Amino acid sequence: MTRRKLTQRIAAHVALLPFLIFALFPFYHMALTSLKQNRELYDRNAIPLLITKAPTLEHYTKLLWETAFLTWTKNSLLVTVLSTFVSLVIGTIAAYALSRLKFFAVETLGTAIFVTYLVPTSLLFLPLAQVVNWLGLGDSKWALVVTYPTFLVPFCTWLLMGYFRTVPKEVEECAMVDGATRIQALWRIVLPIAVPGLVCAALFAFTFSWNEFIYALTFTSSSDQITASVGVTSELIRGDIYYWGSLMAGAVLASVPIVVLYVFFLDYYVSGLTAGAIK
Amino acid sequence: MAIGSVGVATVQARVSLRARVGELLDREAWLGPIFVSPALFLLLLLVAYPFCMALYFSVSNAFIGRPSHFIGIRNFINLWGSDAFRQTFQNAFVFTGAAVGFKLVFGLSLAMLLNQQLWFKRLIRGALLLPWVIPTALSTLGWWWMFNSLYSVVNWTGLALGIMDPPGPNWLGQRYYAMTAVVVVNIWRGLPFFLITILAGLVSIPRELYEAAEADGAGPVARFWHVTLPLLKPVLAIVVLFSTIFTFSDFNIVYVLTHGGPINSTHLFATLARQVGLETGRIGEGAAISLYLFPVLMIVVWAQLRFVRKQAY
Secondary structure, eight states: OOHHHHHHHHHHHHHHHHHHHHHHHHHHHHHHHHHSOHHHHTOTTSOTTSOOSOOOOHHHHHHHHHSSHHHHHHHHHHHHHHHHHHHHHHHHHHHHHHHHOOOTTHHHHHHHHHHHHHOOHHHHHHHHHHHHHHTTOTTOHHHHHHHTHHHHHHHHHHHHHHHHHHSOHHHHHHHHHTTOOHHHHIIIIIHHHTHHHHHHHHHHHHHHHHHOOHHHHHHOOSTTTOOHHHIIIIISEETTEEOHHHHHHHHHHHHHHHHHHHHHTHHHHHHHHHTTOOO | OHHHHHHHHHHHHHHHHHHHHHHHHHSHHHHHHHHHHHHHHHHIIIIIHHHHHHHHHHTBOOBTTBOOOBOTTHHHHHHHHOHHHHHHHHHHHHHHHHHHHHHHHHHHHHHHHHTSOOTTHHHHHHHHHHHHHSOHHHHHHHHHHHTOTTTOHHHHHHHHTTOSOTTOOOTTTSHHHHHHHHHHHHHHHHHHHHHHHHHHHHHTSOHHHHHHHHHTTOOHHHHIIIIIHHHHHHHHHHHHHHHHHHHHTOOHHHHHHTTTOSTTTTOOHHHHHHIIIIISOOHHHHHHHHTTHHHHHHHHHHHIIIIIHHHHO
């Protein structure tokens, strides 16, 4: 490496540093706050950037044993896993039909899916709350299992249409010439080739439904029905007294499942984002 | 004997029924609609139908738990008479304009930085993408604590570095600071999307173009203006369009950080719609507020269909 290139590379790292601090500092500070003793946390003369006294897990134990945090997390998991699975199945077959088959109004349907994919959740939450009540799902986590697919299915369909288009038609036709039916060809030939797309769609669907907030906030309110993000943001804040330590502990713990997935599947997240995953 | 023959007949009928269903499923004109129908049913029931309800609510005096009547465009007229709504209308454009503008500029600069040879490139990219992955409502709680009026780490750092005068701004309690705070958090969360998408666009620009431009004597600035920017235009258009609709309709950040306050100075359509529609129960008016998101959505959809998808195929 020439001297000039080396300086250039070091300069690029230096220029990246403020952005890295900007991106990561909030997480660092959240984790730090959740580990501080109250004495240090509310000491205005202490340095907020470090832990100077002994770190403590008291905020975590308080969160786990004195609040319904575990129930909220269980609700989140149930809602997320079910809605992801349902959306993936519905999205896969719809994407296959829209990208591979010729039938009545296929173009229009494709466009319609794309348009619903852009509809923000905050546009429809008020009337949707009424529909949820009519379905008898008011203040129930099952309302979320039913409504999350409204944004997950268009997303999965759109993403998978792109993947299915990259599978050459000839591969499938070969299988059908050999006597396989269309559904067998889809199941045995097309889906195995599209596995990276399916993983990507599943990851994003999981992330979107785990992170969803406005529907969860609107459709559920009882402590045994709400999800983790709603529980932490509404139940841990009572009046004007904030338990900052437990609040930050809740925010950290409720982010753990997503962080774990993220660390293992970073490349899928990157490729999914560039494929047009945005919500 | 007779029983036996009946049994054979039903088996045959069953076989032929299965064969016929199988045959139908092999025809594209049948399988296509069958495969699309679950998605279509879901979207008609839970997207199209609520949308029609929103349209109806907006021209009715619907109130939680009471029968509603058609009142024409009175909701919209009332809205324009309310200070809170006019303030929200203005906020929405300030918020979206500022946030999308900064995200575009920073996203482009970051992407160009990351498009060079770097040490730990994967790790850096992973770290920069993190704010996008974490649940927004929860990470915004972290920001809420960072902007706390008594224990703000932002102010502590500002004071320690000598940039701020004591006691430092009351971030969430003063209107312009509150708007700044909300915009900063939105930039923080949305920047990764710009970064990753623009980076993908940069990577796909052929190296030969830069070499040719350099051979013609173009400096770094000229190369940026005449090679990078024109070739990135489609990608930038997609990113800005997507981000506009999602920034404009943002809910989580404002709801957690300021609840729309102080005195409505950070309310967006979504948060005001929730406050009016659910907290005070005037669903009709709330739906009318939500519907202000619709024209922006239409413009984005139109632009996407017209320009972006055309280039993609």
